[in-house]
Amino acid sequence: MLVEVLxxxxxxxxxxxxxxxxxxxxxxxxxxxxTATMGVALVLPLTFGMDAIPGILLLIGVYxxxxxxxxxxxxxxxxxxxxAAAATILDGYEFSKRGESGRALGISxxxxxxxxxxxxxxxxxxxxxxxxxxxRFSAPEFFLLAxxxxxxxxxxxxxxxxxxxxxxxxxxxLSFIGIDSITGYPRFVFNNINLLSGMSxxxxxxxxxxxxxxxxxxxxxxxxxQVTQKISKVWPSKSDWKVIMRQGPISGVIGTxxxxxxxxxxxxxxxxxxxxxxxxxxxxxxxxxxxxxxxAAPEAGNNGVTGGALIPMLTMGVPGDAVAAIxxxxxxxxxxxxxxxxxxxxxxxxxxxxxxMFIANITVLVLGLSSLKLxxxxxxxxxxxxxxxxxxxxxxxxxAINTNFFDVGVMLFFGIVGYFMQKADVSVSPAVLxxxxxxxxxxxxxxxxxxxxxxxxxxxxxxxxxxFLLLTIVTLLGPTIGEMARKKRQx
Amino acid sequence: MKKANFVVSGIFAAFALAIIIIxxxxxxxxxxxPGPGMFPIIxxxxxxxxxxxxxxxxxxxxxxxxxxxxxxxxxILNVYISxxxxxxxxxxLPTIGFVTSTSVMLSLYIKWxxxxxxxxxxLIAVLFTLGIYLLFGTVLNVPMRFGIIF
Numbered sequence: 001m002l003v004e005v006l007x008x009x010x011x012x013x014x015x016x017x018x019x020x021x022x023x024x025x026x027x028x029x030x031x032x033x034x035t036a037t038m039g040v041a042l043v044l045p046l047t048f049g050m051d052a053i054p055g056i057l058l059l060i061g062v063y064x065x066x067x068x069x070x071x072x073x074x075x076x077x078x079x080x081x082x083x084a085a086a087a088t089i090l091d092g093y094e095f096s097k098r099g100e101s102g103r104a105l106g107i108s109x110x111x112x113x114x115x116x117x118x119x120x121x122x123x124x125x126x127x128x129x130x131x132x133x134x135x136r137f138s139a140p141e142f143f144l145l146a147x148x149x150x151x152x153x154x155x156x157x158x159x160x161x162x163x164x165x166x167x168x169x170x171x172x173x174l175s176f177i178g179i180d181s182i183t184g185y186p187r188f189v190f191n192n193i194n195l196l197s198g199m200s201x202x203x204x205x206x207x208x209x210x211x212x213x214x215x216x217x218x219x220x221x222x223x224x225x226q227v228t229q230k231i232s233k234v235w236p237s238k239s240d241w242k243v244i245m246r247q248g249p250i251s252g253v254i255g256t257x258x259x260x261x262x263x264x265x266x267x268x269x270x271x272x273x274x275x276x277x278x279x280x281x282x283x284x285x286x287x288x289x290x291x292x293x294x295x296a297a298p299e300a301g302n303n304g305v306t307g308g309a310l311i312p313m314l315t316m317g318v319p320g321d322a323v324a325a326i327x328x329x330x331x332x333x334x335x336x337x338x339x340x341x342x343x344x345x346x347x348x349x350x351x352x353x354x355x356x357m358f359i360a361n362i363t364v365l366v367l368g369l370s371s372l373k374l375x376x377x378x379x380x381x382x383x384x385x386x387x388x389x390x391x392x393x394x395x396x397x398x399x400a401i402n403t404n405f406f407d408v409g410v411m412l413f414f415g416i417v418g419y420f421m422q423k424a425d426v427s428v429s430p431a432v433l434x435x436x437x438x439x440x441x442x443x444x445x446x447x448x449x450x451x452x453x454x455x456x457x458x459x460x461x462x463x464x465x466x467x468f469l470l471l472t473i474v475t476l477l478g479p480t481i482g483e484m485a486r487k488k489r490q491x
Numbered sequence: 492m493k494k495a496n497f498v499v500s501g502i503f504a505a506f507a508l509a510i511i512i513i514x515x516x517x518x519x520x521x522x523x524x525p526g527p528g529m530f531p532i533i534x535x536x537x538x539x540x541x542x543x544x545x546x547x548x549x550x551x552x553x554x555x556x557x558x559x560x561x562x563x564x565x566x567i568l569n570v571y572i573s574x575x576x577x578x579x580x581x582x583x584l585p586t587i588g589f590v591t592s593t594s595v596m597l598s599l600y601i602k603w604x605x606x607x608x609x610x611x612x613x614l615i616a617v618l619f620t621l622g623i624y625l626l627f628g629t630v631l632n633v634p635m636r637f638g639i640i641f
Contacts, residue, residue, distance in 0.1 A: 049631040162545040166503050169538045173510060173531065180527040185518060187527055188510075218573050219566040221604050384604035388597050389619055391577060395584070395593075396623055400633045405585050412581055416574055423560055424495040442530040454523015 005351040008053055009359065017054045018356055021061020022363040027378045028062065029069025031386070032079040033217040036066035036266070037322045038210040042390070044202065044330055045397035052334040052349055057356035059330055060306075063323050064360040067266050067302050068112040068368065071295075072375055075104045076231075084266030084302040087274040091287065091294025098290060102231040102372075107240050107295045109368030111248050115300030116361035118252025119259065119307025123314075124354045126260075127343070130315040133464075134340035137316075139447035140458050144468035146441035149262040149318045151475040153430040163426045171434025172441075174199050181439075182446050194406040201435050202329045203398035203411040208428045209322065210397075211415025214390045216422060217383055234372055243292040247277055248300040255304020260311050262433060265321035266302040273301025303364075307357060313338055314350060317440065325432045333401070492558045496549035500542040507538035576600070588638025593620045 008014065021043070028039035039062050047055030070085030075092035088108065095104035137145065153168040177188045178198030189195040236244065251273035258269040277297035278287045287294050309320025310327070317338040319325035331338050336346060343350055367375075398411035418428050452458035459465055510531050517528030561567055580596045597616035601607065607615075628635035 045627075046631065048633075162541045162548065163499065165541040166499070166538060166545070169534050169541065170503075170506075172534050173506075173538075176531050176534075182524075183518065183527050185527040187517065187531065188513065215570050215573065218570045218604075221569065222566075382605060385601055385615060387604065388600035391600070392593055392597060392619070392623060395577075395581065396627055396633075400627055400631065403634050405581070408581050408584070412577060419570065419574075423562065424499050425492065426499065438534075445530070446525055449524045 004348045005355055008348055008352045009057075009355045014054050014057060014352075014356065015359065017050075017058040018061045018359050019363050019367075021058040022065035022360050022367060023061075025062035025065020025067075026069035026072070026364070026367060026375050027065075029066035029081045029085075030072040030375050030378050031381065031383075032073050032077065032081055033213060033383065034066075034386075034390075035082045035209070035213060036063055036070070036084065037326065038213050038390075039063075039066045040323050040326050041202075041206045041210045042393045042397060044206075044326060045393075045400040047330055048333055048400055052331070052336060052346075053352045053356070055334060056327065056330055056349075056353060057360070059327060060353065060357050061360045061363070063327075064116055064303065064306050064357065064364055065367075067306055068109070068116075068299070068364050069375065070302075071108040071112070071299055072105065072372070073379060075108060075295075076101055076376065077379065082266070084270055084305075085298070086267060087270040087298035087301075088295055090274065090298075091290050094288070094290025095295070100233075100290075102233040103236070103240065104290075104295055105231060105372055106234040106236045106369065107244060107292050108299045109234070109365060109372075110236055110241070110244050111251070111296040111299040112303040112368070113361050113365040114244060114248030115252035115255055115303035116306060116364065117358065118249050118300070119256040119304045120354060120358045120361060121307075122253070122256040123307040123310055123357065127311050127315050127350070127354075130311065131340040131343035134316050135344070137340070137464065139444040139451060141462065141464045141468065142316075143441055143444035143448055144459065144465050144472070145316060145318065146437045146444065148468045148472045148475065149312075149433065149437045150441065151472045152262045152264070153433060160425060160427075163424075164430045167421065167426050167428065168430035168434040171431035171436075172438030173434075174201075174204065174431075175435050175438035175442075181443055182450075194404065199410065199435075200401060200407055202326075202333075202401050203407040204414050204435065205322075205326055205329065205432060206394050206398050207411040207414030207416075208418040208431060209326075210390065211394045211411060212418030212422060212428070214387050214394065215415060215419040217387050221384055221387060231372060231376060234369055240292050244296045244300075247293050247296040251277065251297045251300035252304040255301040255306075256308035256311075258301075259305035259308020259320045262312055262318050262320060262437075264305075265309070265323075265429070266305040269305035269308075270298035270302040273297040273304070303361070310353070310357070314342060314353070315340060317436075319433065319436055322429050322432050325436055328436060492560060493549050493552060495560050496545055496552075500546040500549070503538050503545075504542040507535040507542065510535035510538075573600070584638070586638055588640045589635050590620055590624055591640045592638070593623070 025039055028034045040059050043062050047058055066082060067084050070080055070082030071088045073079050073081040074085040074088040075096055078089055078093040080086045080089060092104050095101055153164045177195050179186050254273045254276055255269035258264045258272055274297045277293050278284045309324040312318040312320050313324040319328055328338050394411060395408055398407045421428055448458050514528035514531040518526045520526045584592050594617050598613050601616060602612045624635050627633040
């Protein structure tokens with residue numbers, strides 16, 4: 001198998017796609033307003049005609065590159081290219097103010113590489129074991145796993161829990177559309193033949209993540225683009241290397257753990273890593289003044305999320321973040337079902353993804369240290385031209401999946417809905433979690449009851465089921481108990 | 492934000508009621524195994540409860556913590572116009588054809604957003620459209636030839 005994996009990844013075509021993916025990802029990530037999720041959603045249609053391995057690795061390249069690329073504009077323009085780079089601004093821009101933007105970008109590049117590699121190692125070590133465990137799951141366990149995944153919405157929704165739940169439930173509701181998989185009964189189709197096979201979720205995602213973001217960009221379309229500054233001395237100094245090698249692996253592990261939690265993305269990974277570095281530092285007061293730790297921690301943390309997010313996605317079909325959700329769509333288009341069986345039936349693909357992700361991180365390091373000046377030039381691409389082009393890519397991308405204009409309408413509808421949801425401070429990520437986990441929860445719930453002939457005791461019949469039940473209770477009650485404890489301490 | 496929260500809770504509550512009404516007409520449970528309407532009704536109830544919680548929380552929200560959502564300024568109007576233009580474009584796309592309608596749409600948007608000379612605008616629009624047409628139509632084999640023009 002090792003030979004198969006090596007020969008499938010180390011061929012010119014695959015390495016080319018990874019490099020193209022990373023390059024595209026860095027450009028997308030560097031441009032404020034274009035997120036990693038948007039980038040992966042826009043590139044996804046290009047993979048429909050490809051084989052599974054190059055297609056998935058192209059998308060992973062975009063993902064890894066975009067998460068890193070966000071730091072370029074965060075450091076140079078004080079505007080995060082992607083939300084994942086928001087924490088990098090705190091110290092990164094201070095470097096630029098001192099005229100040391102090259103040094104900051106160098107630290108960011110190497111830290112992103114370290115964090116990414118740590119996450120790939122974790123992906124490599126944890127995923128096969130988790131997949132083995134998941135092979136023992138049957139319908140009740142998968143139902144409870146989906147419920148646990150959905151309960152995460154409660155903890156990631158922050159101040160607007162009810163809005164998060166509403167959005168998650170909206171996603172689940174969309175998954176009901178089409179012929180019921182158990183009884184064959186058509187649900188919510190309203191005599192529309194296009195709805196019989198269900199709501200194609202890729203146009204929904206392109207609408208929610210790419211089109212809505214393009215609409216948001218129009219609000220500032222007539223604001224002049226910021227002037228970028230020149231950079232020099234990108235290669236980190238000896239002292240900076242020491243900081244990166246000390247902080248990078250720790251933040252990489254933190255990012256990986258956060259990535260594993262369904263729904264928690266790179267933004268949270270970066271902020272938690274930054275917080276941890278500050279808390280454990282001997283000089284926490286220096287954070288925010290432009291110190292290397294302030295860049296190394298969030299950058300290793302956000303790239304750490306990339307590998308972590310793929311762990312539940314590949315092993316159980318549960319997305320670690322929004323990009324992982326799109327990757328589920330990409331695998332499904334290729335006729336592959338993410339889950340434990342992927343590890344037994346498509347072993348070469350799985351290990352090619354691991355190896356390809358490792359190469360993607362090396363590409364980030366090489367491109368980041370050698371071509372930063374080129375990526376900085378990308379920042380001068382006017383959004384007045386880029387935004388209409390994104391419109392076209394959204395339209396063509398949603399049309400290409402089924403060569404169906406109905407999907408274009410769906411994409412545009414959800415683009416408009418997503419824009420107004422952002423206006424009303426409703427995060428769209430729970431909708432994606434609901435859209436993917438909803439059918440998993442429903443079908444396994446009903447299958448479990450079929451197995452037990454209607455007895456609900458089947459959901460309490462195995463230790464794994466109990467673990468998921470307890471995890472769900474802790475996730476749901478955790479924030480409330482924490483809040484109560486905080487209030488008690490204050491009073 | 493208060494007003495927006497009320498609107499959000501109202502829309503979702505109405506949405507949930509519609510789901511319940513429709514799902515009630517679906518076949519019932521059979522030998523303890525839930526029918527196709529059970530899960531939609533559970534989720535609709537969850538939506539109703541969450542919408543109610545959002546409504547009550549917003550009612551209790553202090554006036555000082557209320558923030559205004561901009562839905563009428565010039566920049567937002569630009570978004571609405573863009574949305575309208577895209578709806579028109581997607582409606583005409585199957586009839587007119589990809590290359591013509593996309594070149595026109597791109598030209599108009601780029602001209603509006605960037606005020607570049609017409610010749611540059613049209614050149615960018617046509618080249619990008621042809622690039623996408625060739626990439627999807629030729630390389631990825633997506634049928635891009637449709638419509639009465641091209």
